[in-house]
Amino acid sequence: MGTGKCAVKGNGFSVGDCVVYAGNGICRINDIRTEKFSDMEERLYYVMNSVYDDKAKFYLPVHMDGSCEKLRPLLSRDEILSVIDKSEDIGAQWIENDESRTAVFEDVLKSRDISKILWLIKILHVHKAEMRESGKKFRACDEKILAAAERGVKEEFAFVLGLRRDGVIPYIVNYLTERRDSEDDERRRAGADRANTVHYTIERAKQQGKNRPLQEGAL
Secondary structure, eight states: OOOOOOOOEEEEEEEOOOETTTEEEEEEEEEEEEEEEEEEEEEEEEEEOOOOOOOEEEEESSSTHHHHHEEEEEOOHHHHHHHHHHHHOOOOOOOSSHHHHHHHHHHHHHOOHHHHHHHHHHHHHHHHHHHHHHHOOOOHHHHHHHHHHHHHHHHHHHHHHTTTTGGGGHHHHHHHHHHHHHHHHHHHHHHHHHHHHHHHHHHHHHHHHSOOOOOOOOO
């Protein structure tokens, strides 16, 4: 398994780079060469293979409008942890109408914003658990969105972090659980520090009161 590190040069990529190819997952650029297909003019192409399926081969014109938007370098480990953290801060209400909800969720997928996609995975898993507990079926439209959201995240996170794809969601859950526990410990320590400070202040005031001489006329 590769490290997932990409060496991006200027606005393009080099042979050997690993990239995220929109809609096709993680690919390795094996060649950059000119090709001529059927009646199309000769062009310079990125020639790529999926890192998870050597038989999946793709040709993407280097200078075609929108080509740069279809490719991006992989996230680093630190960037992955950052987007996981950021996803926890995204809040939104569940949309009851199927058509409206699907439209919103599809926009999230198209945005390619990993933090929002992680939020989408989380909210769908929570809703799926609620449906199961109430004896109701998880809607097919939601299942389709969840599968699409998980596919891209699992591939990239697994490749960069050196995990199996089925270990990505447990990894995210464990990371967030540990983060919350750490934050709870920090709040408890801060509360204890504040309590100790208040106690010290009160005791010091009492001691100062005992040591303060009586003023004339106090009796």
